[in-house]
Amino acid sequence: DKDIQGGDRAKTISLIEQKALPHFNFLGMTALAVGPAWQKATPEQKKRFFGVFRQPGLHYGAYGLTEPGAGSDVSGIKTTCRRDGDHWVITGTKQWITNGTIADVAVVWAQTDEGVRGFLVEKGTPGFSAPEQHGKFSLRASTTSELGLHDCHVPDDAILPGAKGLRGPLSIRPTPRRFPSVSGRRGSAAGRRRSRASGAPRWPTRSTTAPTGK
Numbered sequence: 001d002k003d004i005q006g007g008d009r010a011k012t013i014s015l016i017e018q019k020a021l022p023h024f025n026f027l028g029m030t031a032l033a034v035g036p037a038w039q040k041a042t043p044e045q046k047k048r049f050f051g052v053f054r055q056p057g058l059h060y061g062a063y064g065l066t067e068p069g070a071g072s073d074v075s076g077i078k079t080t081c082r083r084d085g086d087h088w089v090i091t092g093t094k095q096w097i098t099n100g101t102i103a104d105v106a107v108v109w110a111q112t113d114e115g116v117r118g119f120l121v122e123k124g125t126p127g128f129s130a131p132e133q134h135g136k137f138s139l140r141a142s143t144t145s146e147l148g149l150h151d152c153h154v155p156d157d158a159i160l161p162g163a164k165g166l167r168g169p170l171s172i173r174p175t176p177r178r179f180p181s182v183s184g185r186r187g188s189a190a191g192r193r194r195s196r197a198s199g200a201p202r203w204p205t206r207s208t209t210a211p212t213g214k
């Protein structure tokens with residue numbers, strides 16, 4: 001959607017690389033949150049969702065799928081959502097969600113009477129919390145959170161109309177899935193440059209340790 005994104009795929013990749021230099025989190029999982037909105041949302045939802053990322057400063061998205069008892073098995077998620085008048089009420093817990101604490105918008109997947117559906121949950125929504133999880137052994141460059149949804153009320157237009165059933169979270173196109181790899185590659189390159197600039201010792205390369213034959 002060029003009107004919303006402002007450019008083609010090459011420009012999007014270029015933006016990701018530049019943002020990943022100082023801020024690894026920017027698109028590590030923000031890309032997975034953008035993917036469903038990019039592909040499954042209405043034009044009005046896209047304008048609201050992407051509008052956050054057009055504002056000055058850094059803004060993040062979170063992808064709320066994984067749960068304590070199901071992992072990323074879509075068919076096993078226990079978070080539920082029921083309609084209440086012109087609102088939806090989401091109840092459940094998501095676990096190990098990158099960017100959850102700092103995200104402006106989270107895409108949350110929940111079981112409804114119509115099957116699994118996706119919802120856009122904005123920061124500050126009543127009943128929504130995202131405490132950070134500490135003590136990780138790896139991936140400590142990113143913020144990992146638990147998403148708490150306790151009778152979380154979202155408006156009727158928060159539901160993604162193009163995402164219904166297991167096909168919703170499972171049919172995300174390959175492009176958004178490549179974004180984290182681009183972000184990580186660029187962030188890794190920035191880290192190597194900073195290491196060289198600071199004079200930090202480097203591990204010997206294969207060429208310096210291989211036998212010379214003499």
